[in-house]
Amino acid sequence: MKTQFIQRSPHQRWAEFRFGVIGGLLSDLPAKGELHSRLLTLAQTQWTHPITSGKITIALSTIERWYYASLKQDQDPLKALRRKMRRDSGSTRQFTVEVKSWLQTNYRAHPSWSGQLHSDN
Numbered sequence: 001m002k003t004q005f006i007q008r009s010p011h012q013r014w015a016e017f018r019f020g021v022i023g024g025l026l027s028d029l030p031a032k033g034e035l036h037s038r039l040l041t042l043a044q045t046q047w048t049h050p051i052t053s054g055k056i057t058i059a060l061s062t063i064e065r066w067y068y069a070s071l072k073q074d075q076d077p078l079k080a081l082r083r084k085m086r087r088d089s090g091s092t093r094q095f096t097v098e099v100k101s102w103l104q105t106n107y108r109a110h111p112s113w114s115g116q117l118h119s120d121n
Contacts, residue, residue, distance in 0.1 A: 017050035018081040
């Protein structure tokens with residue numbers, strides 16, 4: 001019998017990796033005053049990168065952020081660890097014809113100005 005593996009997206013693999021890092025904290029909640037030492041232990045651990053399989057370490061503050069994000073998520077803690085889509089995803093980020101025309105005219109009139117100076121004016 002041939003086994004087929006489901007190809008998971010890099011975003012899904014990262015979410016699963018993050019959950020693997022903090023899973024022990026979620027299944028056995030730290031007692032009062034114990035969280036920092038457990039986070040420190042996780043931060044000192046060498047982890048296998050979910051994409052490249054190289055060895056990495058994760059900053060304590062990052063693990064702490066993942067932990068609290070998962071705690072806030074009532075029904076699906078893995079959901080909090082998935083990559084967030086940008087709010088402007090799928091929208092066009094182009095200048096209108098009027099803005100392009102104004103920029104071209106302004107750049108021709110003041111070629112020595114920096115981009116910031118054009119923007120300010």
